[in-house]
Amino acid sequence: VIPAPFAYVRPASLDAALAALADPEAKAIAGGHSLLPVMKLRLARPTTLVDLAELGLRGIHVGDGEVRIGALTTYAELLDVDPRAGLPEVVRECAAAVGDVQVRNAGTVGGTVAHGDPASDLAAGLLAVDAHLVLASPGGTRTVPARDFFVGPYTTLLERQELLVEVVVPHLEPRRGSAYVAFEDPASGYPIVGCAAVVSVDGDAFGSCAIGLCGIGGRPLRASAVEAVFAAGAGTASPAALRAALAEAADLDDYRQHLAVLAIGRSVESARRRAA
Numbered sequence: 001v002i003p004a005p006f007a008y009v010r011p012a013s014l015d016a017a018l019a020a021l022a023d024p025e026a027k028a029i030a031g032g033h034s035l036l037p038v039m040k041l042r043l044a045r046p047t048t049l050v051d052l053a054e055l056g057l058r059g060i061h062v063g064d065g066e067v068r069i070g071a072l073t074t075y076a077e078l079l080d081v082d083p084r085a086g087l088p089e090v091v092r093e094c095a096a097a098v099g100d101v102q103v104r105n106a107g108t109v110g111g112t113v114a115h116g117d118p119a120s121d122l123a124a125g126l127l128a129v130d131a132h133l134v135l136a137s138p139g140g141t142r143t144v145p146a147r148d149f150f151v152g153p154y155t156t157l158l159e160r161q162e163l164l165v166e167v168v169v170p171h172l173e174p175r176r177g178s179a180y181v182a183f184e185d186p187a188s189g190y191p192i193v194g195c196a197a198v199v200s201v202d203g204d205a206f207g208s209c210a211i212g213l214c215g216i217g218g219r220p221l222r223a224s225a226v227e228a229v230f231a232a233g234a235g236t237a238s239p240a241a242l243r244a245a246l247a248e249a250a251d252l253d254d255y256r257q258h259l260a261v262l263a264i265g266r267s268v269e270s271a272r273r274r275a276a
């Protein structure tokens with residue numbers, strides 16, 4: 001498994017990287033952990049790889065009520081972030097669930113989001129916390145909600161000559177807790193189903209929940225039908241109601257549906273305990 005021949009450039013500025021991507025056969029590369037395997041299978045044959053390593057897009061900055069994560073930040077760096085930065089626990093748990101230590105050392109936050117893998121652990125977390133994505137193109141920058149970004153299998157809102165430069169994660173408001181629960185394929189480590197939940201409480205009472213799912217359907221998705229089930233049941237949801245809500249989101253076989261119901265129930269319960 002050897003990739004087709006390609007050229008390699010390592011621009012020193014965002015403008016230069018975007019200019020290199022004007023070539024329709026060029027492709028950005030970050031950690032290479034998703035791109036190189038598909039190149040080796042010759043499912044992707046870029047003529048030029050545009051390495052994003054020197055663009056200064058690596059690092060985590062704590063802003064006013066938010067954490068800004070540079071697209072080239074690795075999972076390992078995300079897991080190392082100071083707990084006082086206010087990164088929601090669910091984002092940390094999603095990053096910890098990814099692959100093995102080699103993948104977490106090389107794979108980047110921007111790479112997994114841009115790749116649009118339906119089974120991206122981190123995407124589920126970013127959906128649940130209402131993260132925003134900053135995209136740069138020669139025409140300027142735009143910011144899009146994560147919940148609008150994933151449009152189909154390996155398909156996102158990213159235009160050809162556009163790069164994801166930053167992921168903005170808001171701090172959780174008070175009385176909110178978050179958690180991630182996934183069932184993994186034992187061979188690959190990828191989630192068969194993953195559920196990221198953010199739950200708010202008011203005293204002992206359930207307030208609301210936000211649910212991000214991965215591994216089911218054709219894209220990471222925000223499951224508003226599932227959220228509505230918990231809202232209607234004041235924090236409780238029967239397996240039958242969850243199965244019906246999941247059917248609205250994706251056409252699932254019985255096995256995956258069963259795991260999804262378990263992952264949703266466990267992540268919501270854990271997030272609720274943390275919120276309380």
Ligand SMILES: Cc1cc2nc3c(=O)[nH]c(=O)nc-3n(C[C@H](O)[C@H](O)[C@H](O)COP(=O)(O)OP(=O)(O)OC[C@H]3O[C@@H](n4cnc5c(N)ncnc54)[C@H](O)[C@@H]3O)c2cc1C
Nearest residue numbers: 030031032033034035099107108110111112114121164189
């Ligand atoms: C053995 C193995 C196990 C894995 N297990 C898991 C798992 O359990 N859970 C999971 O979620 N993932 C898993 N992964 C996938 C891993 O998370 C992704 O490969 C990784 O996060 C992608 O990031 P990268 O930096 O390697 O992207 P790359 O491979 O460099 O790029 C991926 C794609 O995104 C594009 N791209 C990259 N960065 C940008 C950017 N900033 N802007 C625009 N486009 C960009 C590239 O052009 C390419 O099309 C696994 C991968 C491997 C190899």
